[in-house]
Amino acid sequence: MRCVILGGGGFLGRHVGKVMATAGYELWCVDMCPPHGPESTPWFKGHVQADYWDVDHWWAECGEPECVVHLASSTVPATASTDPVSDVNQNLIGLLKLLEGLGRQPSAPRLLYASSGGAVYGIPQSVPIDEDHPLIPIGAYGITKVACEHHIRLAETQYGLQTRILRISNPYGEWQRPNGVQGVISVFAHRALMGLPVDVWGDGSVVRDFVYAGDVAQAFVTAAHHQGSARVFNLGGGGGHSVNHIIKTLEQLLGRHVERKTHAARSFDPPINVLDIRRAQEELSWTPRVAFEQGVAKTLEWLRVAVK
Amino acid sequence: MRCVILGGGGFLGRHVGKVMATAGYELWCVDMCPPHGPESTPWFKGHVQADYWDVDHWWAECGEPECVVHLASSTVPATASTDPVSDVNQNLIGLLKLLEGLGRQPSAPRLLYASSGGAVYGIPQSVPIDEDHPLIPIGAYGITKVACEHHIRLAETQYGLQTRILRISNPYGEWQRPNGVQGVISVFAHRALMGLPVDVWGDGSVVRDFVYAGDVAQAFVTAAHHQGSARVFNLGGGGGHSVNHIIKTLEQLLGRHVERKTHAARSFDPPINVLDIRRAQEELSWTPRVAFEQGVAKTLEWLRVAVK
Numbered sequence: 012m013r014c015v016i017l018g019g020g021g022f023l024g025r026h027v028g029k030v031m032a033t034a035g036y037e038l039w040c041v042d043m044c045p046p047h048g049p050e051s052t053p054w055f056k057g058h059v060q061a062d063y064w065d066v067d068h069w070w071a072e073c074g075e076p077e078c079v080v081h082l083a084s085s086t087v088p089a090t091a092s093t094d095p096v097s098d099v100n101q102n103l104i105g106l107l108k109l110l111e112g113l114g115r116q117p118s119a120p121r122l123l124y125a126s127s128g129g130a131v132y133g134i135p136q137s138v139p140i141d142e143d144h145p146l147i148p149i150g151a152y153g154i155t156k157v158a159c160e161h162h163i164r165l166a167e168t169q170y171g172l173q174t175r176i177l178r179i180s181n182p183y184g185e186w187q188r189p190n191g192v193q194g195v196i197s198v199f200a201h202r203a204l205m206g207l208p209v210d211v212w213g214d215g216s217v218v219r220d221f222v223y224a225g226d227v228a229q230a231f232v233t234a235a236h237h238q239g240s241a242r243v244f245n246l247g248g249g250g251g252h253s254v255n256h257i258i259k260t261l262e263q264l265l266g267r268h269v270e271r272k273t274h275a276a277r278s279f280d281p282p283i284n285v286l287d288i289r290r291a292q293e294e295l296s297w298t299p300r301v302a303f304e305q306g307v308a309k310t311l312e313w314l315r316v317a318v319k
Numbered sequence: 320m321r322c323v324i325l326g327g328g329g330f331l332g333r334h335v336g337k338v339m340a341t342a343g344y345e346l347w348c349v350d351m352c353p354p355h356g357p358e359s360t361p362w363f364k365g366h367v368q369a370d371y372w373d374v375d376h377w378w379a380e381c382g383e384p385e386c387v388v389h390l391a392s393s394t395v396p397a398t399a400s401t402d403p404v405s406d407v408n409q410n411l412i413g414l415l416k417l418l419e420g421l422g423r424q425p426s427a428p429r430l431l432y433a434s435s436g437g438a439v440y441g442i443p444q445s446v447p448i449d450e451d452h453p454l455i456p457i458g459a460y461g462i463t464k465v466a467c468e469h470h471i472r473l474a475e476t477q478y479g480l481q482t483r484i485l486r487i488s489n490p491y492g493e494w495q496r497p498n499g500v501q502g503v504i505s506v507f508a509h510r511a512l513m514g515l516p517v518d519v520w521g522d523g524s525v526v527r528d529f530v531y532a533g534d535v536a537q538a539f540v541t542a543a544h545h546q547g548s549a550r551v552f553n554l555g556g557g558g559g560h561s562v563n564h565i566i567k568t569l570e571q572l573l574g575r576h577v578e579r580k581t582h583a584a585r586s587f588d589p590p591i592n593v594l595d596i597r598r599a600q601e602e603l604s605w606t607p608r609v610a611f612e613q614g615v616a617k618t619l620e621w622l623r624v625a626v627k
Contacts (some may be wrong), residue, residue: 092477095415095470099407103466107403145453147469154469158411161455161462162403 012235013037015076017063017109018083019055020044022186022194023125023179023224027080028054030228036235039073042083064105066112078235079113080123081106087193088130091152098155106159114170121173123234124163126156128178128220128245128286139287142178142243164242175234180220180247180286182227184306185313196221196257200311201318203261203269211254213276218251218283223306226299233295241294247286248299260307320543321345323384325371325417326391327363328352330495330502331433331487331532335388336362338536344543347381350391372413374420386543387421388431389414395501396438399460406463414467422478429481431542432471435464436486436528436553436594447595450486450551457587472550483542488528488555488594490535492614493621504529504565508619509626511569511577519562521584526559526591531614534607541603549602555594556607568615 014031018024019040032038032054040046040055041063052058061068063083070076084102091098113120130153132144148154166172187194189201199209230246252260262269291297301309322339326332327348340346340362348354348363349371360366369376371391378384392410399406421428438461440452454465474480495502497509507517538554560568570577599605609617 096412099412099415103411104404104407107407149473151470151473154466154473157469158462158466161465162459165457165459165462 012078013039013074013076014078014080014235015039015041015069015073016080016082017041018081019058020046020052021082022188023182023227024082025052025186026184026224026228027082027231028052030225031232031235034232036078036232037074039076041069041073043085062105064108064112066109066115070112070116075116075118076120077118078121078123080125080231081109082125086152087191088150088152089192091155092150095151098151102155103158103162106162110162110166110170110172113172114166119171119173121175121235122163122166123231124159124174124176126160126176126178127153128180128247129284131156131160131178132284134281135284138283139285140245141287142245142290160243167242174242175237176243177227177230177234178243178245178286179227180222180245180284182222182224184224184310185317187224187310189314189318195219195254196307196310197314199257199269200261200307201314203265204311204314208270208272209258210274211258211271212274212280215255215258215271216253216282217280218253218285220247220251220285221303221306222246222248222299223301223309226301229300230291230295230297233297237295239294241290244291244295245286245288246291246297247288248303249288251283251285252303257307260304261311264304264308264311320386321347321382321384322386322388322543323347323349323377323381324388324390325349326389327366328354328360329390331490331535332390333360333494334492334532334536335390335539336360338533339540339543342540344386344540345382347384349377349381351393370413372416372420374417374423378420378424383424383426384428385426386429386431388433388539389417390433394460395499396458396460397500399463400458403459406459410463411466411470414470418470418474418478418480421480422474427479427481429483429543430471430474431539432467432482432484434468434484434486435461436488436555437592439464439468439486440592442589443592446591447593448553449595450549450553450598468551475550482550483545484551485535485538485542486551486553486594487535488530488553488592490530490532492532492618493625495532495618497622497626503527503562504615504618505622507565507577508569508615509622511573512619512622516578516580517566518582519566519579520582520588523563523566523579524561524590525588526561526593528555528559528593529611529614530554530556530607531609531617534609537608538599538603538605541605545603547602549598552599552603553594553596554599554605555596556611557596559591559593560611565615568612569619572612572616572619
């Protein structure tokens with residue numbers, strides 16, 4: 012099966028590309044950024060430098076793919092809140108153009124969309140959160156994701172696209188930039204490696220759901236040929252880890268103390284957010300296989316080599 | 320209290336303006352269209368011709384209002400589905416600019432927002448639909464309305480705005496254009512007056528919730544000074560009416576037969592959509608007072624005089 016990864020040069024895009032190539036897919040990368048040299052993402056048959064929504068630009072060049080994985084995003088929760096208009100322009104209007112462009116092709120591909128299990132549900136009414144939990148996002152990023160999900164649902168009848176939405180909790184692993192405003196594991200691991208203190212809001216008891224990005228990638232492989240009636244799947248680590256536990260894990264792996272810089276708790280941080288992943292386990296025959304300590308060790312190893 | 324009506328020259332804007340003026344408010348109109356002469360909307364102290372989101376343009380001229388009623392919209396469900404990008408640009412990005420602009424003012428006003436009880440819920444899981452029903456819109460218009468509602472909810476903490484969202488079912492009455500693609504009562508009444516057949520999809524048993532626009536306007540008066548914790552209110556007629564009943568009502572009022580032109584049923588029309596209005600009745604001390612037959616008679620009377 013021929014598959015295009017929109018945003019294939021990014022953190023998740025690399026994981027999904029690598030795993031899908033191993034599973035036998037012919038893979039193409041569409042990304043605004045140029046490829047970083049032939050070695051960095053050898054699993055792609057080719058790269059097209061284009062806006063993800065500019066289907067006419069990449070469709071033929073990527074060989075009229077049967078599957079499109081949409082991972083392209085230039086915003087994160089913090090930037091979306093600061094500039095919600097840009098977030099809507101890039102992610103919602105971009106998606107509308109993408110759907111219209113895909114619908115115009117003679118053979119409608121299947122679209123796999125990376126949504127956010129951490130952003131679309133808002134403050135959990137019960138934990139673990141299943142896919143039927145109300146969608147009451149508490150930030151601009153999540154509001155846009157919800158709107159995108161609704162439009163993707165309608166695109167099945169409007170454009171004849173097959174779609175699957177994957178609500179990913181907090182993915183982490185190799186290739187996640189450690190100097191961003193997202194990805195607490197990479198950020199903490201990098202600072203710990205550098206001997207710098209890590210920032211903790213409140214007492215560190217806040218629990219989040221982390222899932223190794225290589226595991227997430229495996230779910231895209233099965234979602235590409237899933238035949239059931241479900242359209243939305245949570246992808247999480249199967250349990251939660253507190254901020255304190257992240258730090259303790261790093262201390263154990265590094266064999267030394269990690270200093271904390273403590274700040275006042277943030278009112279908008281729900282105390283716990285853990286996804287119910289039973290639907291993905293049952294319908295996609297998927298389960299996260301990389302244990303938390305093992306995933307954090309992989310992240311540390313990559314940071315040691317790749318990042319100064 | 321000084322109040323601005325964004326879209327004050329439109330169908331709902333005129334009703335809300337007239338009723339709020341009677342209730343003692345000092346009213347200003349912001350509308351892209353110029354006023355239709357001094358007689359047509361005498362309840363406004365002044366008109367500013369501006370984009371609703373261009374707060375800097377109208378804020379000072381309207382005397383720094385304590386209340387902003389947002390009824391400005393240039394799309395309807397049909398046009399939003401045809402061109403969802405324009406719908407997002409005009410209604411969602413416009414709203415984001417409006418919120419940011421209001422938040423910049425030294426005294427944050429209260430914002431009353433007209434949402435759509437017919438569009439945000441999608442296919443009813445139970446009837447009557449209360450405000451806690453899941454929001455699963457089945458069209459671009461409803462998706463944008465839901466995104467706007469979420470941003471308005473967040474604007475309370477982000478910008479310190481007081482907000483109330485009014486989910487209106489199908490408003491009808493004087494000033495509704497009878498040649499549009501929305502407003503079945505006006506369209507049917509106008510065609511019946513002209514001796515033309517009315518278009519019926521399916522067997523006419525589809526039930527919708529209609530509320531007289533003058534009644535809707537009364538709810539805005541109380542929402543402007545509501546002090547409870549609820550932020551979202553359904554506004555409906557308190558019951559449903561089938562398409563067949565609309566036609567029968569017109570036949571009784573006109574004293575003659577109305578011809579039907581029958582088309583195949585549309586798959587996207589839910590068989591019934593009726594709002595639960597108990598929250599508005601209890602918290603806003605509001606209830607629809609104009610009976611269906613009386614409201615349709617008012618509409619007919621206005622069409623007879625105003626529309627050729």
